Amino acid sequence: MLKINNLNKSFHSELGTEKKVFRGLDFQLNHGDFVSVIGSNGAGKSTLLNIIMGNTSPNSGKLYIENKDFTNLASYKRNTFISKVYQNPTLGTAPSMTIYENLSMADNKGKKFNLTLGLNKKKKELYKNTLTELGLGLEKQLDTEVGLLSGGQRQCLALIMATLNKPKILLLDEHTAALDPQTSKLIMEKTKKIVESNNIPTLMITHNLNDAIKYGNRLIMLHEGRIILDFKDSEKQDLTPEKLLRIFQTKNTSIKDDELFSL
Amino acid sequence: MLLGTIEQGLIFAIMALGLYISYKILDFPDLTVDGSFPMGASIVAILITKGFNPILALIVAFIGGSLAGFVTGYIHIKFKITNLLAGIIVMTGLYSINLRIMGRSNIPLFGIDNIFSNRSNLFIILFIVLLSKFFLDYLLKTKFGFSLRALGDNETLVISLGIDQKKLKIIGLMLANGLVALSGGILAQYQGFSDIAMGTGTIVTGLASIIIGESVLKKGKMLNVTTIVIIGSILYRFIILGSLKIGFNASDIKLITATLTVGIMAFKGKRFKLTFPLLFKKKLGGVFQNAQN
Numbered sequence: 001m002l003k004i005n006n007l008n009k010s011f012h013s014e015l016g017t018e019k020k021v022f023r024g025l026d027f028q029l030n031h032g033d034f035v036s037v038i039g040s041n042g043a044g045k046s047t048l049l050n051i052i053m054g055n056t057s058p059n060s061g062k063l064y065i066e067n068k069d070f071t072n073l074a075s076y077k078r079n080t081f082i083s084k085v086y087q088n089p090t091l092g093t094a095p096s097m098t099i100y101e102n103l104s105m106a107d108n109k110g111k112k113f114n115l116t117l118g119l120n121k122k123k124k125e126l127y128k129n130t131l132t133e134l135g136l137g138l139e140k141q142l143d144t145e146v147g148l149l150s151g152g153q154r155q156c157l158a159l160i161m162a163t164l165n166k167p168k169i170l171l172l173d174e175h176t177a178a179l180d181p182q183t184s185k186l187i188m189e190k191t192k193k194i195v196e197s198n199n200i201p202t203l204m205i206t207h208n209l210n211d212a213i214k215y216g217n218r219l220i221m222l223h224e225g226r227i228i229l230d231f232k233d234s235e236k237q238d239l240t241p242e243k244l245l246r247i248f249q250t251k252n253t254s255i256k257d258d259e260l261f262s263l
Numbered sequence: 264m265l266l267g268t269i270e271q272g273l274i275f276a277i278m279a280l281g282l283y284i285s286y287k288i289l290d291f292p293d294l295t296v297d298g299s300f301p302m303g304a305s306i307v308a309i310l311i312t313k314g315f316n317p318i319l320a321l322i323v324a325f326i327g328g329s330l331a332g333f334v335t336g337y338i339h340i341k342f343k344i345t346n347l348l349a350g351i352i353v354m355t356g357l358y359s360i361n362l363r364i365m366g367r368s369n370i371p372l373f374g375i376d377n378i379f380s381n382r383s384n385l386f387i388i389l390f391i392v393l394l395s396k397f398f399l400d401y402l403l404k405t406k407f408g409f410s411l412r413a414l415g416d417n418e419t420l421v422i423s424l425g426i427d428q429k430k431l432k433i434i435g436l437m438l439a440n441g442l443v444a445l446s447g448g449i450l451a452q453y454q455g456f457s458d459i460a461m462g463t464g465t466i467v468t469g470l471a472s473i474i475i476g477e478s479v480l481k482k483g484k485m486l487n488v489t490t491i492v493i494i495g496s497i498l499y500r501f502i503i504l505g506s507l508k509i510g511f512n513a514s515d516i517k518l519i520t521a522t523l524t525v526g527i528m529a530f531k532g533k534r535f536k537l538t539f540p541l542l543f544k545k546k547l548g549g550v551f552q553n554a555q556n
Contacts, residue, residue, distance in 0.1 A: 080425035094413040094420055105409045110425040115402070118409040162423070 002029035007061030022225040036212035039222035080110030083162035085175040092158025095147030106161035152183030172204040209241040272497030273388045279496045281442030282469035290415035294350030295335040296443045298357025299328040301462035303444030305361045308370040308457035317377045328444025329437035336433035368459040377452040396489045472496035
């Protein structure tokens with residue numbers, strides 16, 4: 001599905017020092033993958049998503065979607081087949097527009113925004129049903145401006161909007177980090193349901209080790225731009241946060257040694 | 264006097280509708296209007312004195328204004344010049360262009376055939392205003408209109424819908440300045456002359472109309488935003504008329520407008536928004552910081 005080949009990326013500070021984020025990263029996101037990505041700050045998680053989204057361009061390396069190269073595709077064009085839910089709930093919705101308008105717009109993702117009427121009347125019932133399933137009462141507020149909703153409600157809506165048109169890849173960038181535990185759980189459950197029922201290959205960045213283990217069928221750990229762990233299915237199910245931390249600490253020290261020697 | 268005030272209010276309402284697109288919908292305080300308004304007047308003046316059809320002249324004025332909007336949008340996007348500065352630069356350049364178009368600083372249009380010749384002024388103006396209003400009403404309900412509204416709200420969302428947000432912003436500014444120039448062109452025919460200085464303060468006048476409308480009227484089922492802007496524009500003209508009646512000089516009008524605008528904004532406690540939401544930039548900045556850690 002998504003393939004990343006030999007990705008290199010470094011940033012330069014104003015003083016001219018170079019910080020290498022990725023040194024020949026290879027990664028493949030397969031059909032049916034729901035991958036949790038963990039790693040400390042500076043591990044390259046956000047840079048990875050930014051490169052996939054086209055907000056940052058790599059120094060070298062190739063990106064493929066269904067074997068088609070999209071390394072140099074403009075950001076807005078990638079968005080026709082990639083969806084992302086951000087940590088900040090305000091980034092996924094248009095606050096001065098109503099829920100109904102937002103959903104109709106999301107439904108048209110990747111298609112032409114022409115001079116035909118914007119509200120999707122045929123699908124109104126479908127939107128209502130989808131919102132009813134959430135249990136947040138949003139179905140009664142179709143004509144309410146999104147700016148008046150709570151952060152959790154907006155994030156739920158953002159998730160639905162991002163997946164309404166079944167993207168080829170879904171990227172989740174700590175999308176529950178800004179929410180209270182209860183809403184966070186609700187969104188994680190909803191995410192799981194949407195991803196599994198629509199079979200959308202998903203990459204989820206999270207700092208919550210419990211969520212990382214509980215959700216999805218694959219877990220990778222990024223450290224200094226390298227994938228140092230890649231657990232699948234049953235291996236992943238046996239993990240606990242404590243085990244994960246222990247593995248991370250051993251790996252971390254051994255990598256440090258490697259780096260010393262390579263110098 | 265009363266009728267004249269309403270007529271003027273309606274003519275300026277078209278300009279206010281244009282400004283509504285850039286300032287309110289796109290969240291782009293577009294100072295280009297101070298140049299595109301007299302540009303519309305200049306184009307109409309020169310064309311009708313040369314014997315062209317006055318309606319054709321208005322269409323050319325609209326196109327001229329759109330071109331000005333295009334330049335503002337283009338330099339803003341291409342060269343990353345801030346929205347406010349991009350408008351000021353184009354406005355400054357337009358001063359010379361308008362003088363070039365007219366060939367001098369003032370063209371009188373008395374006795375020349377125009378859209379108001381042998382017709383009821385109010386009827387003609389009302390027709391054009393309503394046409395613009397319904398056109399805009401429909402446009403904002405279309406998919407294109409949705410994307411335009413979303414752009415001022417949340418640029419990230421627009422990109423995530425697979426829309427070229429840069430192109431969209433330029434189209435929005437072209438539409439806005441086209442309407443502003445149209446309004447300038449109608450005013451020139453209405454008052455019987457075009458003057459190089461008639462654009463000064465256009466943005467504040469338009470802004471005053473919008474916020475007066477918004478503070479007096481509430482958006483509802485019967486009253487949509489375009490109607491509010493049009494009524495606001497008429498009310499503004501009446502406030503000006505009132506100030507002249509109580510003894511202010513015509514030269515005080517600009518100060519009254521400025522004070523009024525600040526007064527209403529302060530009263531409503533609304534922040535005067537100048538730039539686009541910085542969230543997107545912050546996000547990128549954050550990545551750089553992460554990379555540095």
